[in-house]
Amino acid sequence: MSQIDKIRQLQAGTAFTAFVGKLATTERETRIYGYYLSDKAAQEDIRGKGWYGQNGWVEPVQLVKVSNHEFVEFQHIISIKEIKDEIAKNADERKKVILSKLTPEEIEFLKLK
Numbered sequence: 192m193s194q195i196d197k198i199r200q201l202q203a204g205t206a207f208t209a210f211v212g213k214l215a216t217t218e219r220e221t222r223i224y225g226y227y228l229s230d231k232a233a234q235e236d237i238r239g240k241g242w243y244g245q246n247g248w249v250e251p252v253q254l255v256k257v258s259n260h261e262f263v264e265f266q267h268i269i270s271i272k273e274i275k276d277e278i279a280k281n282a283d284e285r286k287k288v289i290l291s292k293l294t295p296e297e298i299e300f301l302k303l304k
Contacts, residue, residue, distance in 0.1 A: 198228070201256050226252075
């Protein structure tokens with residue numbers, strides 16, 4: 192069974208690893224050239240197709256099957272709780288640094304303890 196047949200049999204919503212081929216189109220811009228089922232196929236297809244004949248590069252990505260002909264690239268989703276926890280952690284660290292620069296009298300005057 193080919194890789195394409197295996198992907199066709201996947202349920203919608205199932206994630207799988209694919210490879211994205213990227214090319215430099217100018218000295219400042221890049222674009223996606225295509226998605227591939229193997230790193231080797233991607234490397235072969237983008238060889239010499241970049242700006243001034245440069246080779247592109249390949250990165251693994253997670254794709255999620257939507258239908259037999261549609262896939263979306265999965266990107267890390269950060270929960271609101273993770274963001275709030277990070278903000279609280281950073282605030283505590285900043286507070287410790289600031290308090291370390293104050294005298295005990297200044298801390299008491301500012302009612303920080």
